[in-house]
Amino acid sequence: MPELPEVETVVAGLRREAVGRWIESVEILRDQHLHPSGAALAEGLTGRLLTDARRWGKIWMLDTDDGQTVVGHLRMSGQLRVHPLDEPRRDHVHLVATLSDGHELRWRDVRRFGWMHLVPTAEALDLPVFANLGPDALAMAEDEFVAALRGSRRGLKALLLGQDVIAGLGNIYVDEALFRSRLHPRLAGGRLGLARARRLYGEIRAVLDEAIAARGTSISQSYRGVDGRRGAYQEQLQIYGRGGQACLVCGRELLSAQVAGRTTVWCPGCQPRR
DNA sequence: GTCGATGTTATCAA
């Protein structure tokens, strides 16, 4: 579910609604995917002040006043929400932190692919998940992006989806960026040339900026902000989820197929293979 | 009831 714009929106929500509060207690409802363990998270966080929330790619982090950091990934269906204490808990809530302002921070994850680690802040970036993580998509410089594409024989869809070259893009925003750049998803990155690589870089930035401004994309149930609000970017999607429909630019029927293991939509007119 | 698909990614085979 959440890609960079959604995680960015969640982190902004955590700053607004969780940072600056003390954690009074932590309740573990399901121990799975908590590291080193649910008990260690509860023990380490109880009585701590939340001092900051941040993000690298799709990974979120919450810092405490005593030099610890919770590092987490929402994967497909994770949500971080803040609720009043008396609001009923829904199914699939796995961890609850009671905050000093009468609210609860709840981690909910229906499909249970997500995870959290509690580590010393100074060691957070030593976690294996960061070992092959590329620069954050919003922090990456244009020349760095161009250089990364240049040597690659991977297709663009696989290349942008992989978090090793650029971190934060997922299935929605890769398809949107490729469509806006008029590039075929199977075209090898190394065959772009300077002008088209720059164009792609610019369109990635643009689509991410627009999606953040819209507070992310909410399709079906899954994605919500910390305050429970849906994003609005689903109303601005130009290609994702539109396979079989008419291209908004040229009117041709949009194609849909598995590329790099994910359903991919592109326009045979606007995004020629060539 | 069954099948296929869902915003992610680690791992293994070819």
Added chain:
DNA sequence: TTTGATAACATCGA
């Protein structure tokens, strides 16, 4: 090096 299949899991819609 890169791709594809598979697995983790629950839910929804056809």
